[in-house]
Amino acid sequence: MTENPADTAPTGTTGATSEPAAGQTRDLSGARDMIVCEDVSKWYGDFRALDKISATIKEQEVVVVLGPSGSGKSTWIRCINRLEQHQEGRIVVDGVELTNDLRNIEKVRSEVGIVFQQFNLFPHLTVRDNITLAPIWVRKRPRAEADAQAMALLERVGIPEQADKYPGQLSGGQQQRVAIARALAMEPKIMLFDEVTSALDPEMVKEVLDIMKTLALSGMTMMVVTHEMGFAKEVADRVIFMEEGQIVEQNTPELFFSNPTEDRTKLFLSQIL
Amino acid sequence: MSELSSVTGNITIPYTPPPETPKLPPREWVKENLFSSKFNSILTVVSSILLLAIARGLLSFIFNPERQWNATATNLRLLMTQAYPESQYVRIWVCAAILLILTSVSMAIWRTARVVALPDLGRRLLSRGAILALLTLLAPFSGRATLIWLLTAAVVAGVGEGLRRFTNDDQATTTLTLLLVTLSGLVGSLWVVPYGHHSFLMDRTPRVLAEPGTVAMTTKLPWTIMLLIAVAAYFLGGFLRERLPVNATRITVLLLWLMAPPFLLYLVLRDPSFEMGHVFGTDIPIFGVYAVLGSALLLWLSRPSTGEAGRIVAALVLIVGCATFLTPMRMIVRLDMLLLAAFALAAHTFSGGPRAQKRYIFGWLGVLVVMSWMVTAINTPSTVKVPGGFFIGGLSLTLMVAIFTIVISFPLGLALALARTSTMPIFRLLSTWFIEFVRGIPLITILIFFSIMVPLFLPKGMHLSEVTAVVIGYALFSSAYLAENVRGGLQSVDRGQHEAAAAVGMTTAQKTIFIVLPQALRAAIPPLVGHCIGVFKETSLLAIIGLFDILYIARYVMPNQTEFMGSTKENVLFVSAIYWIFTYQMSKASQRLEQRTGLGER
Numbered sequence: 001m002t003e004n005p006a007d008t009a010p011t012g013t014t015g016a017t018s019e020p021a022a023g024q025t026r027d028l029s030g031a032r033d034m035i036v037c038e039d040v041s042k043w044y045g046d047f048r049a050l051d052k053i054s055a056t057i058k059e060q061e062v063v064v065v066l067g068p069s070g071s072g073k074s075t076w077i078r079c080i081n082r083l084e085q086h087q088e089g090r091i092v093v094d095g096v097e098l099t100n101d102l103r104n105i106e107k108v109r110s111e112v113g114i115v116f117q118q119f120n121l122f123p124h125l126t127v128r129d130n131i132t133l134a135p136i137w138v139r140k141r142p143r144a145e146a147d148a149q150a151m152a153l154l155e156r157v158g159i160p161e162q163a164d165k166y167p168g169q170l171s172g173g174q175q176q177r178v179a180i181a182r183a184l185a186m187e188p189k190i191m192l193f194d195e196v197t198s199a200l201d202p203e204m205v206k207e208v209l210d211i212m213k214t215l216a217l218s219g220m221t222m223m224v225v226t227h228e229m230g231f232a233k234e235v236a237d238r239v240i241f242m243e244e245g246q247i248v249e250q251n252t253p254e255l256f257f258s259n260p261t262e263d264r265t266k267l268f269l270s271q272i273l
Numbered sequence: 274m275s276e277l278s279s280v281t282g283n284i285t286i287p288y289t290p291p292p293e294t295p296k297l298p299p300r301e302w303v304k305e306n307l308f309s310s311k312f313n314s315i316l317t318v319v320s321s322i323l324l325l326a327i328a329r330g331l332l333s334f335i336f337n338p339e340r341q342w343n344a345t346a347t348n349l350r351l352l353m354t355q356a357y358p359e360s361q362y363v364r365i366w367v368c369a370a371i372l373l374i375l376t377s378v379s380m381a382i383w384r385t386a387r388v389v390a391l392p393d394l395g396r397r398l399l400s401r402g403a404i405l406a407l408l409t410l411l412a413p414f415s416g417r418a419t420l421i422w423l424l425t426a427a428v429v430a431g432v433g434e435g436l437r438r439f440t441n442d443d444q445a446t447t448t449l450t451l452l453l454v455t456l457s458g459l460v461g462s463l464w465v466v467p468y469g470h471h472s473f474l475m476d477r478t479p480r481v482l483a484e485p486g487t488v489a490m491t492t493k494l495p496w497t498i499m500l501l502i503a504v505a506a507y508f509l510g511g512f513l514r515e516r517l518p519v520n521a522t523r524i525t526v527l528l529l530w531l532m533a534p535p536f537l538l539y540l541v542l543r544d545p546s547f548e549m550g551h552v553f554g555t556d557i558p559i560f561g562v563y564a565v566l567g568s569a570l571l572l573w574l575s576r577p578s579t580g581e582a583g584r585i586v587a588a589l590v591l592i593v594g595c596a597t598f599l600t601p602m603r604m605i606v607r608l609d610m611l612l613l614a615a616f617a618l619a620a621h622t623f624s625g626g627p628r629a630q631k632r633y634i635f636g637w638l639g640v641l642v643v644m645s646w647m648v649t650a651i652n653t654p655s656t657v658k659v660p661g662g663f664f665i666g667g668l669s670l671t672l673m674v675a676i677f678t679i680v681i682s683f684p685l686g687l688a689l690a691l692a693r694t695s696t697m698p699i700f701r702l703l704s705t706w707f708i709e710f711v712r713g714i715p716l717i718t719i720l721i722f723f724s725i726m727v728p729l730f731l732p733k734g735m736h737l738s739e740v741t742a743v744v745i746g747y748a749l750f751s752s753a754y755l756a757e758n759v760r761g762g763l764q765s766v767d768r769g770q771h772e773a774a775a776a777v778g779m780t781t782a783q784k785t786i787f788i789v790l791p792q793a794l795r796a797a798i799p800p801l802v803g804h805c806i807g808v809f810k811e812t813s814l815l816a817i818i819g820l821f822d823i824l825y826i827a828r829y830v831m832p833n834q835t836e837f838m839g840s841t842k843e844n845v846l847f848v849s850a851i852y853w854i855f856t857y858q859m860s861k862a863s864q865r866l867e868q869r870t871g872l873g874e875r
């Protein structure tokens with residue numbers, strides 16, 4: 001519908017009546033399955049953090065995961081690149097099933113980028129080296145090529161002048177942008193974002209969200225855990241609501257925000273909006 | 274507001290320097306820091322009295338006419354190198370020159386010199402002069418000596434005051450210039466100041482020669498040459514820094530530093546008499562086979578596309594390497610096999626394009642050359658013949674054992690620490706057992722065990738000198754403690770770092786080498802340097818197993834010389850001063866290293 005999706009303005013709270021944003025106009029039914037979760041369960045000791053999660057995420061789809069703190073959002077997202085191991089069920093990422101086989105894990109990890117709440121940049125390396133390290137040693141790229149790519153990425157996230165600084169010298173927003181560039185340098189097919197703006201000062205949230213929006217528009221498959229409802233309404237193709245390790249409800253953003261079916265979802269939305 | 278904040282990355286705020294903390298004039302500084310309260314004043318007075326009393330005691334000990342400082346002066350050579358033969362002495366100077374060249378070149382390449390503002394220097398000289406004057410007044414000097422020392426103090430303080438008055442903060446010099454001036458002064462004084470000329474004359478009846486005048490030509494000439502060499506090497510280093518890519522030069526210099534100890538010890542000091550027939554007939558062919566076949570294997574393994582088959586082959590090489598110990602064969606064959614296994618296992622981690630592969634193969638060849646050469650050199654008898662067991666003693670032995678122990682125990686300790694924190698239960702178990710076992714045994718026991726027992730257990734045809742055996746034992750002991758220090762550093766690395774590294778697809782080895790170890794070692798610098806200082810000082814236990822380290826010579830050898838009966842006190846004081854100089858330098862180096870790597874910033 002919209003010819004230039006970037007111009008679509010966030011229109012505030014009335015989700016259903018707002019101008020449909022980029023994502024919602026897309027028909028993804030014919031697209032490939034990128035992430036398939038079937039009855040995924042995970043326990044920490046006796047505590048069940050994930051309870052039979054089933055969901056399929058298509059290529060180019062942008063999924064926002066919502067839920068109260070402790071509902072298992074991070075656990076789920078971290079299972080997808082095996083930072084946590086699930087104990088039951090199946091997770092298939094781009095046709096590769098996650099098992100204990102090391103080769104599969106390394107393959108999946110180099111195709112799935114993740115950005116953390118706490119940035120987790122390597123403090124002893126410059127911004128440039130943070131970005132080029134994995135392409136050089138994991139993807140086996142020549143250094144010159146990796147350097148050029150790093151500069152292009154820094155250009156894309158808007159901080160090319162910071163290339164030779166150390167992470168400790170950057171603001172939170174800049175650090176998070178470097179973290180996104182670092183993940184993108186591996187040219188992943190899927191990007192996972194775990195509350196990437198929660199540790200940022202309010203004035204830096206926008207600069208990071210803007211980059212994520214551009215990324216979504218470029219066709220990246222994304223799973224985003226966030227508390228930024230504006231982002232969810234504007235960018236998401238689908239919203240998944242979790243509580244106590246279960247998927248309670250999932251729907252398009254308009255319907256999810258205007259017309260939630262479950263009581264728990266209503267309660268959550270009433271608290272957060 | 275949000276318009277503005279979204280471009281914060283590009284806004285440049287004009288730089289405003291922080292307000293200067295005003296420098297207090299001396300009197301107010303003293304008042305604020307030493308006499309701020311009644312209690313504080315009492316503390317200051319009491320500790321000053323105590324300090325003065327101690328200084329006075331020490332000075333009256335040192336300058337008591339009963340002291341036989343002659344003993345130290347005469348025995349300097351004994352203390353430094355023990356019975357190293359006079360005719361071969363030039364080798365010692367060659368070693369010293371090589372170390373000096375490396376030091377100077379490194380100083381130039383790493384730009385260690387710092388800027389010192391002249392007024393600061395003046396203040397420092399002024400206080401030094403005052404302290405010197407105070408000490409002179411405390412010491413029980415004769416009238417003339419007091420006068421000379423007071424005069425010196427006055428000159429130092431005067432120069433300081435002059436600098437303080439007539440220079441400003443823009444005028445500065447570097448620590449390097451100061452070092453050069455100090456060293457030139459010291460070396461120059463050898464030619465001018467009548468320190469006296471002390472030596473043993475090995476006549477039919479050995480006797481002590483103590484003449485007035487400057488020191489012997491065999492002392493002052495080499496030191497002068499050393500100074501000139503050091504200065505020349507510094508300029509060479511500066512030249513290299515300008516002309517060559519800095520990183521490559523630094524890596525080369527670091528490698529040279531690593532190679533220096535074995536090279537100096539075996540080729541220069543020991544002068545092995547290689548039996549060329551054996552070298553050409555056995556050593557070189559073995560090296561050649563490993564070089565060619567090993568390179569071919571590694572070339573295949575370091576291709577990114579090799580994959581799973583590579584890991585299996587590497588594991589096979591390791592198994593073969595371990596199996597070689599079950600059948601009789603040359604030690605070098607076994608060691609090379611293990612080395613090849615290590616390179617094969619790591620090949621996947623460092624694989625890459627043709628350039629990365631070439632670098633990896635060169636690394637293998639380099640290590641292989643060093644290994645072959647070391648084993649050949651160790652198994653070759655020395656031409657240097659000395660009375661007693663080993664061709665080196667005194668301070669040289671102390672330093673040598675300390676350096677080798679530290680250099681060997683470092684990789685060992687790292688490996689142990691990594692094993693102890695690894696996810697593989699078998700590694701964890703072995704490492705924990707080893708560490709706890711070694712830490713449960715006193716060092717002396719280990720030294721005695723290794724000096725007496727290990728040579729008995731060796732396979733036929735292999736010889737280890739007592740010192741080598743002891744260094745191996747000491748390194749094992751030290752590595753257990755080192756491992757615990759490194760483990761502390763490893764635990765201080767945030768979990769998020771592990772996750773971030775894993776998330777970009779790094780293998781465990783890559784994660785460890787590029788992410789975890791650099792941060793862990795940085796955090797572990799203070800305890801690691803503390804450990805090195807400990808290793809250096811504990812070499813004094815060598816005396817117990819009959820090696821002539823510097824303390825043993827001072828404590829038992831010199832007091833038994835007929836001329837210097839009972840000179841123990843002086844000797845031990847002198848030796849303590851030497852120990853202190855070295856350990857203090859290590860401490861300073863540690864502080865500088867911490868600053869450089871930015872510990873405690875973040």
Ligand SMILES: Nc1ncnc2c1ncn2[C@@H]1O[C@H](COP(=O)(O)OP(=O)(O)O)[C@@H](O)[C@H]1O
Pocket residue numbers: 044047049067068069070071072073074075076
């Ligand atoms: N490493 C862990 N060990 C034990 N419990 C954990 C661990 N990580 C998370 N949990 C628990 O699992 C639940 C889900 O956590 P998480 O996925 O981080 O929630 P969310 O990201 O939705 O806030 C929480 O109750 C948390 O306490």
Ligand SMILES: [Mg+2]
Pocket residue numbers: 073074075194195
């Ligand atoms: Mg979370």
